[in-house]
Amino acid sequence: MSTLELRAARVRYGPLEALHGVRLAAPAPGLTVLVGRNGSGRTxxxxxxxxxxxxxxxxxxxxxxxxxxxxxxxxxRRGLCFVPDRQAVFGSLTVRENLELARARGGFAPALDAYPELAPLLGRRAGTLSGGEQRMLALSRALLARAGTVLVDEPTQGMSPSVAARTYGLLRGLDACVVVAEQRLPPGLRERGGRAVTVVYELRRGEVVFAGEPGELPDGGPLAAPPARG
Structure with a gap:
């Protein structure tokens, strides 16, 4: 099984260390979720x-x-697709042009099958879309790229609950190593289902404090709490 790993990883921003020897491994195919409050080091x-x-x-x-x-x-170039939480689309280009740039081969019908909400927006400039619409477009570009490894920071930000649930269904269905960063565990991931492995890492102050399956998390635990603000 192929993996994407951090081994005793440390990252510094000037005098501050944001990661303190983090170890994690994301399997493929499978979904790995990095969770933590703001400042935890997940991003x-x-x-x-x-x-x-x-x-x-x-x-x-x-x-x-x-x-x-x-x-x-x-x-x-080697097959890793990264979707950041901001500036994940080309704002000056239309939705259609964003999709055309992303497609590996063939058309972009799979993107519209995944997110039919984008179909009437094809002629709009991506920078004029709402936050949720931009996330749909960014995820559509990742789907079209057919990358073997997909990294997404807050994939469902600004989406309605139904679209967010659909998005996680799409991510879990990819034949790829998928790693996402979220403030808390997305609804529905505690239940087993499908062939994709789901692994959860909780980060706190730049360190991993939990690693395991979603079902191993205690109900009402820190990952179920509302995210911190500020």
Missing amino acids: TALRALAGTVPLSGGAVVWNGTDVTRVPAHERA
Whole structure:
């Protein structure tokens, strides 16, 4: 089974260390969820996997190969798709143009099958869409890329509950290593279902404090609490 791993990863922002020797492994195919409150390090961990922030210690290992020094654009060329929480679409281009740029081959009908809400918006500039619509477009681009590894920061931000549930169904159905960062465990992931493995890591102050299956989390525990603000 292939994996994407952080091994004793450390990341510094100036004098502050955001990750303190984090270890995690995301299987493929499968869904891995990094959860934690603001400032926990979950987004930094995702960016370290993507290569958009450098490590100050430790390693990133992808399918058994150390890619710590491989730049983000080269990881993308090798099949890693990263969808950040902001500026994940080309705002000056239309929805249609965004989808055309993302497609690996063939048309972009699969994107509209996944998110039919985008069909009447094809001629609109992506920068004029609502937050939820932009997330749908960003996820559609990731689906069209057919990447073997997909990293998404807050995939359902701004989406309605029904669209969010559909989105997680799509992510769990991908034949890929999928890693997402969320403030708390998304509804519905505690139940077993489908062939995709779901692994959860909770981060707190730059360290992993829980690793396991969603069903192992205690009801009403820290991951079920409303996210912190500010």
